[in-house]
Structures are given as C-alpha cells and as structure tokens.
Amino acid sequence: MPASYAYLGPEGTFTEVALRTLPETATRELIPYVSVQSALDAVRAGEAEAAFVPIENSVEGGITTTLDELVAGAPLMIYREVLLSITFALLVRPGTGLADIKTVSAHPAAQPQVRNWLKRHLPDAHWESAASNADAARLVQEGQYDAAFAGEFAAARYGLEALETGIHDAENAQTRFVLVGRPARPAAATGADKTSVVLWQRDDHPGGLRDLLGEFATRGINLMLLQSRPTGAGIGNYCFCIDAEGHITDRRVAEALTGLKRICREVRFLGSYPRADKDPADLRAPLPGTSDEEFMAASDWVARCQDGRF
C-alpha cells in the first residue's frame, strides 16, 4: 500500500497545517489534491493510504461537501480527528491596498467566518468561491482575484503579502479535520472516543427522528454532531449524520448501534476514533446503568432467567 496521505490542497491550506500535527506524517508522502472529492477518490481507488479533509467548523457546522462524500459512494472510515483554531489573513499581491480590492476569494466555509469583517472593510467587494483558501491565494497570485482569505503562512508560498491578519468574526473559531481511509478495524478505544454514523429512516412517521435519537438517549450516550443531509430522493427526504460519544467496543454504543440497525433502513458506520478535544481523564463517568459492567451484568441476569437460575 502506498505510504501517502492525500489532503485538500494546494500547498498552504489550513488542512495541510492540521495534517502536519499528526506524528505519522513524518514518514508519509503528503499529496495535495484540488478538492475533498478528489482526495477521497484517491483513497477509494487505492492511490493513497488515507485522505485528510475538513469536516466541521464551529461557526457553520458540518462541511457539507465532505459529509456528502462520506454519506455516498464506496464506504470509507474516519480514523483520526484534529482541531485547529482558525484566523484568516487578507492576502494580496504586493502593492495592493484595500481601496484596490474589487474581488475576494476563499473556500465557502471561510465566508461565515469573515462576513462581518467584509461588511465593515470591503462592503462592495465581490465574493468568489475557491476550492480551498490556498487555492484562492494561488488565484490572487495569478491575477484572477484581488485578495484571498487564507492562513498567513500561505503568503510566502504564493508571493503575496498580508494586508490584515487575525481576521475572525467569532472568537475561538475552530475547524475539525478528519483522516479518512478504507474500512478496517477501528483503533482500540482510548476512553475518550467518538463514533460517527449515517442513518437512513425506514419510513416517514411522526417522531421518526426521536426514535433514532432515543436509541442513544436511553443508553446515556451524548451526541456531538447532528446534521441532516438531503438524500436526493425528493423534498423532505433526509439522512442524518451523527457523532456520538464513545467507541463501538463500549457496550452502550454497540447496543445503540444494534438498536439503530434494527429500526433504520440503513446504517453506515463511519468509524470510532479518539476525540481531539478531550483526554480520557477529563471524561465524565457514564450515566448510572450504562457502564460496560452494568450491561454485562444485566445480560448475564437475562441468561440466568432463561435458564431458570436467577
């Protein structure tokens, strides 16, 4: 298997910066791709061992292009996540002033993070979406746009200068990135893990979403992401992308997935992996009655009852 990781490029993306925080990248070739889709397709085709892509930010929620790629097509699995705090720089060709800027470009996920700043400083600038923030910087270098919102570190790579730095509408904005590979056994539980799934309801009925969420709630499982995405089968037709606390080898998570598998038309397991935001030591104790030991003791009791040995 090629020891390479694909990532959302070109060079100089926040994605690349987040990826380089993973220790194993020292022994991997890191290959930039023009889109999330092409990076994930490289994994599906066996050209790359894994792909590293943005999946969620704290301002706008899920990055829909990534979620939609994971929802459809040949199954993939998430193995790691990285959180990165994000502030933007306004990158321009040397000599450009604020008054010269007619067009600005960045990845669509950047727009909600700089909207207020734009309104205040460049109210008449025309927004042009780019495949990534670094690609916007590259297009500024080529003369296609006047300015790009990107990481300050991208300036040197594209011969640009930062007219402004530290741009962020929301304090502490973070973006979450994931390392995605072909399906295999998830890494062992660390004690502070997250499980990602996609759920498709069997039919449309009152309380349908509550039924799905109930499988987590009754087992004391906290949810960290719930994003509905259209299935493409018509208005009102959605699947649900869910991140839940815990690992598939935790009894309560395994039982919740068992319940969901029974009541859903389809469940896609997207992986169990260590949480980037928490140490196992910080994690609260499971709700009473939902620890592995309590699940095991209860099923032993049922087995004894079935045997008449209670």
Ligand SMILES: O=C(O)C(=O)Cc1ccccc1
């Ligand atoms: O990695 C990048 O530079 C991207 O273009 C994706 C992105 C978009 C907005 C915030 C963080 C990452």
